[in-house]
Amino acid sequence: MSNKRPVAVVLAGALCLVTTACADSSTDKGAATGGNASAAAAKSGYPVTFENCGVSEKFTEEPSRVVVMNGASVAEVSTLLSLGVGDRIVANQQSYGMSEVAGRAKAIKALPTGNVKLNDAYDVPREAMIGLRPDLVLSTTSYGFDEKNGFATRDQLKQVGAGTYVSPQGCDQDTSKMTIADSYTLLRDMGRIFNVSDRAEKLIAASEKNIADVSAKVQGDKHPKVMILFSNMAMGGNDFSSVVAKGIYNDILAKAGGSNAFASASRTSFADLSKEKVAATDVDALVVIGYNDPNPAAYAKKLLKEFPQWPAAKNNKYVALSDSMYLGPSNDLAVEKVAKMLHPDKF
Numbered sequence: 001m002s003n004k005r006p007v008a009v010v011l012a013g014a015l016c017l018v019t020t021a022c023a024d025s026s027t028d029k030g031a032a033t034g035g036n037a038s039a040a041a042a043k044s045g046y047p048v049t050f051e052n053c054g055v056s057e058k059f060t061e062e063p064s065r066v067v068v069m070n071g072a073s074v075a076e077v078s079t080l081l082s083l084g085v086g087d088r089i090v091a092n093q094q095s096y097g098m099s100e101v102a103g104r105a106k107a108i109k110a111l112p113t114g115n116v117k118l119n120d121a122y123d124v125p126r127e128a129m130i131g132l133r134p135d136l137v138l139s140t141t142s143y144g145f146d147e148k149n150g151f152a153t154r155d156q157l158k159q160v161g162a163g164t165y166v167s168p169q170g171c172d173q174d175t176s177k178m179t180i181a182d183s184y185t186l187l188r189d190m191g192r193i194f195n196v197s198d199r200a201e202k203l204i205a206a207s208e209k210n211i212a213d214v215s216a217k218v219q220g221d222k223h224p225k226v227m228i229l230f231s232n233m234a235m236g237g238n239d240f241s242s243v244v245a246k247g248i249y250n251d252i253l254a255k256a257g258g259s260n261a262f263a264s265a266s267r268t269s270f271a272d273l274s275k276e277k278v279a280a281t282d283v284d285a286l287v288v289i290g291y292n293d294p295n296p297a298a299y300a301k302k303l304l305k306e307f308p309q310w311p312a313a314k315n316n317k318y319v320a321l322s323d324s325m326y327l328g329p330s331n332d333l334a335v336e337k338v339a340k341m342l343h344p345d346k347f
Contacts, residue, residue: 045195052189053142053171055154057163062194063136067114068092070123071140072291074099074108075167075327079186081107082203082329085194090114091132093123097292100324100333119150126152134162136193140327141170165189167327175269176246180211180255180331183248187329203329210332211255214339217346218257224284224342225261226253227312231288231299231320236272243278245271249287252331256338258285283310285317285342289325296320317341 048059066085068077070093077094080086081104091114099105114132119125123144129137129152137157139145145154145164154164168182169175184204191200228244235241244250245266253260261283265271286303290296300318307313319341324334340347 045192045197048192048195050189050192052164053166055164057165059136059163059193062088063163064088065090065132065134066136066138067124067129067132067134068094069137069139069144070094070118070121071144073140073167073326073328074323075140075183075186076138077108077111078104078323078328078330079190080194083187083190083194083196083199085190085196086111088136088194090134091116091124093118095292096290096322097294098290098322099330100322100337101330104323121149123151125150126156129157130160133160136163136165138165138167139170140167141173142166143173163193165193169327175248176267178248178327179251180207180248183207183327183329183331186327207329207332211335214332214336215255215257218339218343221257221343221346223254223257223259224311224317225282226258226285226287226338226342227261227278227281227283228253228287228289228325231290231293231296233291233293235270238272239275240273240278241270243271243273244289245269248327248331249325252325252334253287253338256335256342258338258342279307279309283307283312284315285312286319287325287338288318288320290320290322296322 046060050057066080066088068080068089068091074094074096077089077092080089086107089111092108092111093113095108097105116124116128134157143149144151145166147153157164168185169178187200187204191197228249229240230242233242243262243265244260245262245268247269250260250263261281262271262273265273286300288296288300293299297320300320304310304313304316304318312318319337321334321337324330
């Protein structure tokens with residue numbers, strides 16, 4: 001089944017993870033600190049103040065009416081669910097329809113949507129956002145707070161009592177420098193905002209340990225050249241317009257004992273490649289990412305058949321993944337699954 005997105009949406013830049021306009025808050029100072037106004041305040045964990053994309057945010061209590069904007073991400077909603085605060089969500093627009101975490105896709109599907117009529121960028125327009133009476137709005141990138149795009153600005157939301165947050169690497173919408181550390185920043189920041197920092201730190205420690213254990217097993221082995229791409233996704237003019245060049249995917253790949261065969265094909269997160277360029281590259285293995293595609297594995301098999309000269313085709317080397325390859329709380333699962341595909345003898 002083809003899952004090609006409308007070109008207009010891609011050009012709009014709303015689909016952050018499907019275009020180069022992805023989540024970045026490298027300017028995010030991240031140092032959410034509790035106030036010292038009183039012993040009671042310190043004990044409660046509030047107020048929490050921090051700088052996010054040049055905007056000062058202050059939370060005096062735990063948010064209870066959270067709106068999660070789309071941004072072609074599930075990083076934010078998955079982070080809230082993993083921290084046990086999903087019941088604070090009054091409207092969620094994020095969904096991939098699949099997950100490496102058992103039960104997560106079902107849990108996301110069960111969340112309220114706010115019954116909002118979305119705009120042309122598949123997200124919550126200004127009036128509808130104000131009508132939801134949020135006290136916290138999460139956006140994958142600064143795009144979600146841009147007045148030109150018909151969205152409520154951070155200042156407008158502040159005027160109605162809502163805090164706002166742009167996820168790591170979302171300030172300048174350049175995901176090419178994103179790493180797994182950004183997933184931990186998102187967990188930590190949400191931990192502070194919702195006063196569940198202990199839980200955030202436990203999740204981070206478990207992820208770090210899993211990744212360290214996997215990396216230790218594949219250390220010293222050759223690093224196969226891997227092609228990472230989205231299944232049935234058109235983002236440019238060429239046959240292969242959704243090939244990953246840079247970003248968090250490469251960090252995951254490196255920790256799994258692999259290297260990106262097309263890392264130098266683009267300065268941005270994604271490369272738009274001809275069939276000839278792809279055919280001329282030695283691809284040792286495939287990582288196919290399913291974005292609302294019910295069968296990314298079928299797409300992987302189709303590619304292996306199309307390029308029989310690849311070592312990947314001769315050895316039937318591929319893995320189909322979804323949300324664990326993106327910003328979010330489950331990157332360790334992607335590292336583990338990719339490592340087991342690339343280095344099965346080590347496990």
